[in-house]
Amino acid sequence: MTPSEMNSEITRLVEQYGDDVLRIATVILRSKELAEDVYQETFLRAVRSFSGFRKESSEKTWLISIAVNICRDYMRSAWKRRVVVTEDFPTYANEITTEEIVEKKSERQQLVKAIMKLPDKYREIIHLFYYQELGVKEIAKILKLPGGTVKSRLFKARSLLYDMIGGEANG
Amino acid sequence: MAKSFDKQLITNNDDIIRSVLKTELASITASEKLALDTISKCQAEFEKQKPVEPKTKLFFPRIARFGAPLVAGLLILVLVLNVPGTFDSKMFSSAPAASAENGKDVDDYDAAYGLLSETGSMTSGPLMGEDSQAPEEAVNNFEDEAGILTRKEHDAVDSGPLSIASLQQQEADEFSVFLGNLFISLNQTGTEDFLSHLLMSVLGPANNESVSESSGHLDQASDTTVKTLEYDGIKVVVSGAETYYIRSIEITDEKYTTVRGITVGMSVEDLVACYDNISVFEDSEADSNNSAYIYEENLYFIRFEVSDGLITSIRLHSENQ
Numbered sequence: 039m040t041p042s043e044m045n046s047e048i049t050r051l052v053e054q055y056g057d058d059v060l061r062i063a064t065v066i067l068r069s070k071e072l073a074e075d076v077y078q079e080t081f082l083r084a085v086r087s088f089s090g091f092r093k094e095s096s097e098k099t100w101l102i103s104i105a106v107n108i109c110r111d112y113m114r115s116a117w118k119r120r121v122v123v124t125e126d127f128p129t130y131a132n133e134i135t136t137e138e139i140v141e142k143k144s145e146r147q148q149l150v151k152a153i154m155k156l157p158d159k160y161r162e163i164i165h166l167f168y169y170q171e172l173g174v175k176e177i178a179k180i181l182k183l184p185g186g187t188v189k190s191r192l193f194k195a196r197s198l199l200y201d202m203i204g205g206e207a208n209g
Numbered sequence: 210m211a212k213s214f215d216k217q218l219i220t221n222n223d224d225i226i227r228s229v230l231k232t233e234l235a236s237i238t239a240s241e242k243l244a245l246d247t248i249s250k251c252q253a254e255f256e257k258q259k260p261v262e263p264k265t266k267l268f269f270p271r272i273a274r275f276g277a278p279l280v281a282g283l284l285i286l287v288l289v290l291n292v293p294g295t296f297d298s299k300m301f302s303s304a305p306a307a308s309a310e311n312g313k314d315v316d317d318y319d320a321a322y323g324l325l326s327e328t329g330s331m332t333s334g335p336l337m338g339e340d341s342q343a344p345e346e347a348v349n350n351f352e353d354e355a356g357i358l359t360r361k362e363h364d365a366v367d368s369g370p371l372s373i374a375s376l377q378q379q380e381a382d383e384f385s386v387f388l389g390n391l392f393i394s395l396n397q398t399g400t401e402d403f404l405s406h407l408l409m410s411v412l413g414p415a416n417n418e419s420v421s422e423s424s425g426h427l428d429q430a431s432d433t434t435v436k437t438l439e440y441d442g443i444k445v446v447v448s449g450a451e452t453y454y455i456r457s458i459e460i461t462d463e464k465y466t467t468v469r470g471i472t473v474g475m476s477v478e479d480l481v482a483c484y485d486n487i488s489v490f491e492d493s494e495a496d497s498n499n500s501a502y503i504y505e506e507n508l509y510f511i512r513f514e515v516s517d518g519l520i521t522s523i524r525l526h527s528e529n530q
Contacts, residue, residue, distance in 0.1 A: 041256060048251040056239045056247070064237050077239060078247045085251045086258065113507050114396060114527070149226070150233045158507050159528065168223065169230040183528065199226075 044085075052081055055098055058170065059105045065165045066109040068154060076112065080105045095179065102170060103180045106162065113158065152202040160195035167192055384509050384525050385468045386443070386458050388412065392468075393445070395455050395509060395527045401434070404453045412440045442473075457526035465523075467511065473523060477502070477515045487513075 039047070059080050063073035083104050084091075091100055153164055166177045174192075178185045239247075381387070385394035391411045397404070408415070415438040422434055435448040435456075442462020447453055466472040469483045477498060481487060490501035490512070498518040504511040508528045514521045 041252075044255045045248075045252050048255070049248055052239075052244050052248050052251075056244055057237065060239050061234045061237045065234070073237075074239075074243055077243065078250060081247050081251050082254050085254045110508070114509075146229045146233060149229045153226075153230070157505075164226070165230070168227045169234060171227070181528070196223075196226075 039088075044088075047088075048081065048085060051084065051097065051101065055101045056081075058098065059101055061169065062102055062105055062162070062165055063109055065154070065169075066106065066158065066162050067112060072112055076105055076108045079108050083108070095176065098170070099172065099176050099180065102166070102172070106180055109162075148203060149199075152199055155202065156195060156198055159191060160198060163188065163191050164195050164199070381468055383468055383504075383506060384511065384527070386460060386523075386525065387466045387468065388464060393455060393458065395458065395525055398449075398452055398454050400451075401447075401449065401453045404447055404455065408438060408445060408447075412438075412443065412445070415440055454527075457524060459525075460523040461521070467523065467525075471513070471520065471523070473520050475520050477518050477520070480513055480515070480520060484511075 056077065060073055060077045063076035063080075064070065067073055067076065080101060084101060087104075095103070153161060156164065163177065163181070166172050166180065167174075172180070174185050174188045177183075178188045181188065183191075381392045382394055382396055384396060385392040388411060393407060393411050397407060399407075417439040419437045420434060421437075433448055433450050434453075435446065438445045438447065442460065443465055444457075444459045444461075446456045446458075448456045460473055463472045463474045471480055471483050480502060484502070484504050487502045487504045489497065490503050498515060500515055502513040502515060504513075510524075510526055510528075512524045512526075514524075
């Protein structure tokens, strides 16, 4: 691949999947700053391993997988272990502030806050399943877990979520 | 949570969770500056990239890499010792213990020892006899609590390219396993050589070692090597491609302890007292004296198997790899 071809490929990947990468990093790490670091590192690693990308998965799954691994590197680092992360949803400058139905907005925010308070392993799986809309097989590949574990973890995550917001369990 | 929360918002409806996440996360977008910076860094990264050399996974080339310098060193030593006048074998064959019976030899030895001391190279070398060992050295002769390494062995490792000191620089953490005052931890990562040195320095040579290859992870260009190393009472699984991780540690011998001092053979009461937030394995239907207890932190786990009220095995593993 020529440099110019690679440049356009990088630009396309960043534009197409950048927000997805940033969102999963934010959900996993619960930190805007760390998520932005993960964002950059994800694409740098993608460039480094581009020739090794076997096309066995979609580009999105591949990039999400890299991002999840970088997040896990951050989580395992001694530095991160000393960082107190917020359990609140990080606020971004362009957060929607238009007049919505206040009550509904509040309820939705409660749900998001509850997701952000889930333990790491449940939070990431909720995000991958509901937000990224990945299947159990893809999630299993990304998290390097058996499919059965993904399913049981998803079930447990939902139970916890419903308990946290006072709903009925496991619909 | 507020009691006014509309349960129907999510109950029985996964679509609501999906919809809420989609809406709320939509506010998270990369700024133009962040995107441009990233593209720029990626372009720079691509331009400086060099062709990647295929990574050898063979055992023998690895041995050759480390063995060749060692063999070369030994050959040089043999040659030096065989040059006439360089080394008097008689002088060293009369070790101090034997020399006590022969004053001349003692003088010869002292002369030789003095000479060697000046070089600073053999002041506590293996050729010294028991009676020539300084009392303070005898006191300091290092043997850690579990008797892993003598001082000489310790020093020998310390003088190597990867010393115990450097290997153990990282602080022990919750997911460490101690043997005496040395430890290994799930958080120790590095090259394959680094982890090999680490395990060798703490656990010694493995009784059994098996290696397998698995398809690389989605973000890895190369396959993952999985090594299972078995020692007396402990099994360690290491895996990786470029960076290697200790994937799991399983203890079945009481000489190994967790960072909180729990080991095989201790009671479930001791366990619960040490790990106040430990949980009983959720799928376990057995009673509290015959169950599995899980300590968990950020995708790291310690699983204590308990039988008849006593811990029978301890397994530390991480999904963070």
